[in-house]
Amino acid sequence: MLREIGLFIMIALFSTSAVLLYLPKINPFSTSCSMDWIRLEESWILVEGVIVTNDLKLDITIDAKMWFNIHGGNVSVEKVYIYIIPEEAYKKKYKLLKTLDKNEVKRTLESIAIKYAEMEREYLSSWQTEVSDIRLEAPLVFTAFIEGDFKNYLNQSRTSSPVPPAIFFTPDFCVSVKAKANIGLAQLSRMLDIAVIGTIAFIIGDLKSENSWFRKLFSKLRILKSKQAQAE
């Protein structure tokens, strides 16, 4: 049975390796949206964002698709920028972002982001963009910086009234993530360890077995050799 177990270890190893190496990123797995903002000004909004965490500390690479929609309100949006920021850095600058002006916020975000891009307008009120091969070593925050005219909404929000503003406006910033486990040196070395264990189990099991494949192989080689010697 040890031989069969050893053989199976190698089959399982081969199957895993083949699947891990060639499995493409197939479908979006997770989506989350943020409808809150950190800053709401007349000409710009900083959305609070979505955090993506690697809870099992796997070596993972992600592709992310982000989109931004506006629903309702007498507002206009001109440009939307997305920023992908490590959570540590974001946390450190979080309070500061609440106090800086527009350009300073933009510069700060650009300085701490590992990637940033402008979103492309798809429809009248919809923007989207995609990024790929982002390594998820630490939690990442996906946030959006929106430029436009939000005067009307801002005035309404500022009036102190128990009744909600008549104009209803929500920025809908969503992130959808596809993830893939990476094969790095650590995985390769574990594969090698498992291959060695499987091979040892197979060899020991086979040599202990009555119908040893190795013994059959060696005897066939011996016969072949002696036939060759005879022919010579």
Next chain:
Amino acid sequence: MDALSFVDVSKKFGNKYALKNVTFSIPRGATAGLLGPNGAGKTTSIKIAVGILKRTSGEVKILNLDPWANEEEARQKIGVLHEKPIYPLGVRVIDLLNHLARLKGVNRRDVKMVLDLTGLKEYANARIRMLSRGFVQRLGLAQALLGDPEILLLDEPTANLDPIARIEILNLINNLRKELSLTIIISSHIIPELQKVCNYAVFIGNGKILDYGPMGELASRYQVGTIFKVYALQPRRVAASIIEEEYVESIEIHESFLKVRIKAGYSKNLENKVIESGAEKIELLTANLEEIYKKAVAYAS
């Protein structure tokens, strides 16, 4: 201690009795034939003797062991060739024998020995599915001989074989009988084959024992002619002295012995006569088994 004894053994399958109050014994060293028609209960008896089937009632002892209660101990001392044996076809001959040898706690030398004994050496590395029926039976004998058994139980050893293969198997059994001091129990419905090898018989019919005993005794009991082997330095001289006796039916002269066929009930007379004539030894070869069996069946009914 008998090799095998059944005392009042019954075996029921559902409502039907395959064996009913069966009592017989087979002494050690005998080559016994278990004779009866198909469905008589021969195979059931053998399977109960091996401990594969559980008797419904009665007592069975094989080498003084209960084959059901002391199954491992009993099977350590016996070898069995079942009727129509089934082997895993994809396995090689040597691998099956090695595995069975391990179960019996014997080593590869033993396997090589049985392969030689049964003429399977050349086929050791062949897969079982490649063997002809004759060689499958040889394989059956080989596995039965593993571990130097004290008793060999052979259930229809020549079944489904062509005539040549039958002769080969019977010769093999005969040689085993001569070379190894075994108790051999052969179950068959083919009388001429048993005639050639057996010196003890158990007759079974419809799940009941009709009679059993050494051939000489059975021959006397049923008044059937017997064949003796007389060893002599001058066989012609001995032949000449007994040819005139009225109970002598025929004599076959060989180089160092005679085969003398006599009428029933004259064994003692022959013994005395041949010793007078200078013979060295006299031994019972066989009796006319068919005749004994017919008379036993007639008597039982």
Next chain:
Amino acid sequence: MQVKSLIHANFITRILFKEFIISMTVLSIIQAFFLSLMLPSIAISLRPYSYHIHFSPSPKLLAPVISITSYIYGIIAVIAAAQIASEIERGDAALYLSFPISRLSYIFSWIIAAIVFPSVMYFLSLSIPLLIIEPKLLFGIGGEELLLIVLQVSTSAIISFLAAIILKRRAFALAVGMFEYIILPFIFTFIIALLSSYLSYTGQSFTSSNIWWFAILYPYNYYLFFDYLGVKWFEAACVNIPFLLFILAFLIIYTKRYFEAG
């Protein structure tokens, strides 16, 4: 007894070798595929930044993978367990039982080859991908999911096995095993649904105490489906294990007293 069981189990494994390797290879590829597909999604979580949720590993981390691949594992075990009936029917069993191996050792050799061996293969097919991707996963999941699925499949296989040695017909044993493994869970689930409706109609609450009996045969399904009722994995195991031991005891007694291979 132990040694002879292992010797003969080795031999049985060799005879069933091709079938085992093919089925386990398929299983292994499917396991690797599903683990690779699902693990990243299990590993990552997304939420709005303002939501402060502390991650704690879900106890049913491998549920999506095990739910699918355990069907294959269970079918392999049930089919392998029913094979003993084939051996008895054909007459191979009489050959082996003519040698000094007790009936009990013979039966245990089949249990090792038909149930323990596939379980080891299943465990390897799951643990090798996990070990390669991240060893912490294997040691961090607690093993309760694996334990429950092994108990569940072993229960089904032993039932199939018992049917095989009593009925001595492979087709019947297979039918019993497949019915118990595939069809009966649906029937039980339907009964539970009816029970739940009835309790709700009569104003009573539906709790785990109404359905604990489901865990006798299906501890893993019980744990998976009724998590929302607060069932714990050890409750499922504690209901199943005595039943499994009872069946094993019955198997041992039956073998010693009644098992005939002729």
